[in-house]
Amino acid sequence: xxxxxEFDRDFxxxxxxxxxxxxxxRLAGELTEDQFKPLRLMNGVYLQLHxxxxxxxxxxxxxxxxxxxxxxHIGRKYDRGYGHFTTRQNLQFNWPALKDVPDIxxxxxxxxxxxxxxxxxxxxxxxxxxxxxxxxxxxxxxxxYAEILRQWSSLHPEFIFLPRKFKIAVSGAEHDRxxxxxxxxxxxxxxxxxxxxGFAVYVGGGLGRTPFIGHKIRDFLxxxxxxxYCEAILRVYNQFGRRDNKYKARIKxxxxxxxxxxxxxxxxxxxxxIRCGALxxxxxxxxxxxxxxxxxxxxxxxxxxxxxxGARAADATLDRWVTQNVAPHRTDGYCLVTISLKPIGGxxxxxxxxxxDLVAELAERYSQGEIRxxxxxxxxxxxxxxxxxxxxFAILRDNGLGTPNAGLVSDxxxxxxxxxxxxxxxxxxxxxxxxSDRFGDLQRQKDIGDLKIKISGCIxxxxxxxxxxxxxxxxEKKGEEFYQITLGGSADENPSIxxxxxxxxxxxxxxxxVETVVDTYLNHRQGADEDFLAAYRRLGKExxxxxxxxxx
Amino acid sequence: xxxxxxxxxxxxxxxxxxxxxxxxxxxxxxxxSLSVGDAALFADGPELEKALAFGKEQxxxxxxxxxxxxxxxxxxxxxxxxxxxxxxxxIGPTIAYGDAERAKLSDVGG
Numbered sequence: 001x002x003x004x005x006e007f008d009r010d011f012x013x014x015x016x017x018x019x020x021x022x023x024x025x026r027l028a029g030e031l032t033e034d035q036f037k038p039l040r041l042m043n044g045v046y047l048q049l050h051x052x053x054x055x056x057x058x059x060x061x062x063x064x065x066x067x068x069x070x071x072x073h074i075g076r077k078y079d080r081g082y083g084h085f086t087t088r089q090n091l092q093f094n095w096p097a098l099k100d101v102p103d104i105x106x107x108x109x110x111x112x113x114x115x116x117x118x119x120x121x122x123x124x125x126x127x128x129x130x131x132x133x134x135x136x137x138x139x140x141x142x143x144x145y146a147e148i149l150r151q152w153s154s155l156h157p158e159f160i161f162l163p164r165k166f167k168i169a170v171s172g173a174e175h176d177r178x179x180x181x182x183x184x185x186x187x188x189x190x191x192x193x194x195x196x197x198g199f200a201v202y203v204g205g206g207l208g209r210t211p212f213i214g215h216k217i218r219d220f221l222x223x224x225x226x227x228x229y230c231e232a233i234l235r236v237y238n239q240f241g242r243r244d245n246k247y248k249a250r251i252k253x254x255x256x257x258x259x260x261x262x263x264x265x266x267x268x269x270x271x272x273x274i275r276c277g278a279l280x281x282x283x284x285x286x287x288x289x290x291x292x293x294x295x296x297x298x299x300x301x302x303x304x305x306x307x308x309x310g311a312r313a314a315d316a317t318l319d320r321w322v323t324q325n326v327a328p329h330r331t332d333g334y335c336l337v338t339i340s341l342k343p344i345g346g347x348x349x350x351x352x353x354x355x356x357d358l359v360a361e362l363a364e365r366y367s368q369g370e371i372r373x374x375x376x377x378x379x380x381x382x383x384x385x386x387x388x389x390x391x392x393f394a395i396l397r398d399n400g401l402g403t404p405n406a407g408l409v410s411d412x413x414x415x416x417x418x419x420x421x422x423x424x425x426x427x428x429x430x431x432x433x434x435x436s437d438r439f440g441d442l443q444r445q446k447d448i449g450d451l452k453i454k455i456s457g458c459i460x461x462x463x464x465x466x467x468x469x470x471x472x473x474x475x476e477k478k479g480e481e482f483y484q485i486t487l488g489g490s491a492d493e494n495p496s497i498x499x500x501x502x503x504x505x506x507x508x509x510x511x512x513x514v515e516t517v518v519d520t521y522l523n524h525r526q527g528a529d530e531d532f533l534a535a536y537r538r539l540g541k542e543x544x545x546x547x548x549x550x551x552x
Numbered sequence: 553x554x555x556x557x558x559x560x561x562x563x564x565x566x567x568x569x570x571x572x573x574x575x576x577x578x579x580x581x582x583x584x585s586l587s588v589g590d591a592a593l594f595a596d597g598p599e600l601e602k603a604l605a606f607g608k609e610q611x612x613x614x615x616x617x618x619x620x621x622x623x624x625x626x627x628x629x630x631x632x633x634x635x636x637x638x639x640x641x642x643i644g645p646t647i648a649y650g651d652a653e654r655a656k657l658s659d660v661g662g
Binding site: 050099346 | 651654
């Protein structure tokens with residue numbers, strides 16, 4: 001994976017020293033909050049409901065064991081012994097004291113991590129498919145390109161004060177696991193007619209209070225043009241994106257108001273001016289960066305594991321977990337393992353420091369020292385030998401990490417909601433927990449099949465509710481929490497924005513409402529092969545509306 | 553330092569502490585307490601205005617951040633914030649977290 005170069009190291013250390021001075025001046029009373037706030041936000045420090053919050057970048061969701069151990073250490077030493085993995089593949093600590101943040105940043109720098117550009121109106125941490133570099137269906141590893149984008153976008157002087165924040169996601173497989181089409185720029189790595197690599201480019205996707213699916217403005221962009229094309233998009237956005245209204249400032253609004261065709265024309269006009277300049281990516285540079293992500297040397301193994309087959313036959317729990325949480329690897333005899341951070345009744349995305357240490361150790365022992373964070377708030381071990389699955393599962397299960405629910409109804413995305421977030425209007429986590437408990441029976445979950453529930457505690461949609469098969473949006477109505485249900489959303493390669501099914505439900509009612517939706521699906525599906533989304537797309541919302549509210 | 557109201561609709565002054573961001577409440581003694589139970593309760597009027605002015609001074613003195621008044625309700629002998637958001641600020645997340653959550657889930661086999 002990527003290693004800092006000297007520039008990164010020097011710069012990050014300078015920034016820590018600078019921020020240390022700023023924190024000292026703030027605590028000594030020399031800086032007001034108005035003066036300090038933009039400075040702390042540039043270093044990932046928010047003030048939330050109960051305390052400061054530190055958001056740490058995990059570039060394209062890739063961590064090594066040393067980094068994971070450092071996160072565990074920080075959680076233990078400076079926080080309350082846990083951290084929260086987010087829908088942007090980042091990690092948040094909920095309780096750091098301001099005075100400790102410079103030391104935390106120093107510890108992070110020692111493992112080549114930081115919190116720069118995790119806030120503010122700049123290009124945020126670039127996200128990628130969490131199965132990158134290992135998935136069987138992958139065309140090519142998207143991470144080298146995410147890394148090239150990271151280098152280009154880090155402290156890019158022209159793009160530090162954009163109209164609003166800007167998020168880029170890269171996927172390298174036909175099946176989109178990175179939700180690319182609901183990002184400001186979505187890049188879908190593919191091969192062109194001549195076999196060369198390039199990207200389909202989507203612009204103007206996004207969630208928040210005004211959700212949009214991105215528009216494809218290029219079907220195939222050669223890889224050497226990646227930076228010049230992105231720069232052209234950012235320039236058009238920087239020039240024409242609205243700055244008069246925060247809620248209309250994202251590029252999705254510009255695309256919507258300008259029209260995708262016209263925006264494309266503007267982008268391509270700008271691109272023609274700059275494409276042959278300094279931003280043209282030399283092949284040698286792509287190869288050099290790609291070498292950082294060279295696949296590990298995996299010993300040859302048979303495609304099938306007789307020992308695993310025997311163990312699965314003898315242990316139904318193991319069998320269930322392998323069926324649900326293990327995905328095909330491009331190398332025979334290996335697989336990708338999803339470590340669920342969604343124990344039944346637990347907080348989605350939370351991991352204790354002990355669990356982080358354990359995952360680091362398991363990555364070293366079983367996964368070539370590689371760990372990924374998924375935007376669905378789980379962890380991935382990307383290179384596990386099939387023969388090792390029984391031993392790995394036994395350890396995970398004993399430590400609250402073996403829930404066999406990847407992709408099922410209890411694998412819920414939830415934002416921190418009103419339990420932590422200063423912006424939230426309603427709680428998300430306890431709603432997720434109650435749904436998880438309601439559908440806790442694993443056989444029932446398996447019978448229901450693939451079903452993505454996503455919960456946001458406010459209109460900002462950090463919990464991606466618009467693209468949940470079942471989306472739940474918490475609002476405040478007359479001082480009470482209410483939850484609006486949307487159906488039929490999806491963030492994969494056939495994306496859609498969920499439709500509001502009817503009036504909202506109270507905190508007490510919402511779990512029953514979700515169960516009604518699920519039961520309606522079960523009653524109407526054409527068979528177990530027709531998953532919730534397919535059934536919804538066939539049926540429309542009417543049968544669900546009728547089940548929830550009765551006939552009109 | 554402040555004279556608390558004993559009846560009628562009442563308010564408390566809350567803020568976040570500068571050094572660690574934790575939620576604090578203004579006490580009758582003019583101190584900032586982590587416990588909502590220590591909060592002085594004010595009726596609308598001069599005493600509340602005086603408390604808010606004190607909060608503003610404390611903000612400017614870089615001790616606390618962004619003080620504001622919240623509605624309180626008295627249930628039995630205990631006062632608590634009226635709005636859920638403020639109740640959660642006062643008592644912390646409504647869910648277990650970290651090792652406490654792990655222990656709770658382990659008890660039920662999670």
